[in-house]
Amino acid sequence: MEIRVLRYFLAVAREENITAAAQILHLTQPTLSRQIRDLENELGHQLFIRKSHRVVLTPEGMRLRKRAEEIVSMVDKTEAEFHSMDEVTGGDIYIGGGETDTMKLIAKIAKELHDAYPDIHFHLYSGNAEDVTERLDKGLLDFGLLIQPADLSKYDFLNLPATELFLSRLQEAFSTDAQAPAR
Numbered sequence: 001m002e003i004r005v006l007r008y009f010l011a012v013a014r015e016e017n018i019t020a021a022a023q024i025l026h027l028t029q030p031t032l033s034r035q036i037r038d039l040e041n042e043l044g045h046q047l048f049i050r051k052s053h054r055v056v057l058t059p060e061g062m063r064l065r066k067r068a069e070e071i072v073s074m075v076d077k078t079e080a081e082f083h084s085m086d087e088v089t090g091g092d093i094y095i096g097g098g099e100t101d102t103m104k105l106i107a108k109i110a111k112e113l114h115d116a117y118p119d120i121h122f123h124l125y126s127g128n129a130e131d132v133t134e135r136l137d138k139g140l141l142d143f144g145l146l147i148q149p150a151d152l153s154k155y156d157f158l159n160l161p162a163t164e165l166f167l168s169r170l171q172e173a174f175s176t177d178a179q180a181p182a183r
Contacts, residue, residue, distance in 0.1 A: 001042060003075050006068040008035050009047065013065050016054045073140055080121075090119025096132040097125075097145030106145065 011021040012032070022032040040047050047061035057065060077092060084091040095110070097103045103124070110122035125132070125141060132144040136155070146152070 001039070003072065005035055005039050006072055008032060009039060009064065010068050010072065012036060012048065012055060013057055013061065016056065018055060070138060070140065074138075077140070084119065089117045090121075092121045092123060093143070094123045094125065094135075094141045095143045095145070096127055096135055096141040098128060098132075098147060099126055100145070100147065102145055 008021070008025060008027075011025055012018055015021040015024065018032055018036070019029045022029045025032065027035075036048065043060070043064070045060040046058050047064060048055040049058055077094065080092045093110075095106060097106070103126075107122075107124060110124070114120055114122060125135065127135070129146050129150050132141065132146060133150070135141040136144045144155075
């Protein structure tokens with residue numbers, strides 16, 4: 001299985017159309033169709049259901065899509081690391097977390113660092129704790145922001161002093177209700 005063919009597969013899955021994917025990839029439609037058919041033969045499973053003007057992933061195709069995205073992401077990250085080895089201050093930093101106020105702060109800091117060091121590139125991934133820890137475990141993220149409770153036993157971690165706005169408002173609401181006179 002070649003990385004190039006996985007990229008082709010992902011383009012077809014994203015476009016849901018072999019002709020459109022071929023145009024984006026600068027390939028002929030027959031060439032792309034043959035590459036996808038060869039991949040299906042190599043894996044021994046049909047990856048797409050072909051309809052009149054589009055294709056739809058089979059369950060096996062959905063499984064491959066998830067893995068192919070991880071593989072391609074890891075290859076891209078590895079290539080970027082090797083390309084940036086000669087740079088003094090540069091490279092790619094992958095950070096995952098939920099859509100929280102703390103992530104907004106991280107994004108602001110990342111922008112300031114990028115302004116000072118333009119060869120540093122930040123990639124922010126949004127997901128829940130399960131998604132973030134899975135990506136950390138696979139080496140797809142360098143850092144993860146998790147809201148407690150979360151199992152941190154296998155990670156080096158720092159407790160950030162920030163309280164999420166939602167939690168602060170929830171705590172205020174309960175403390176206000178507790179102080180309100182009974183009716």
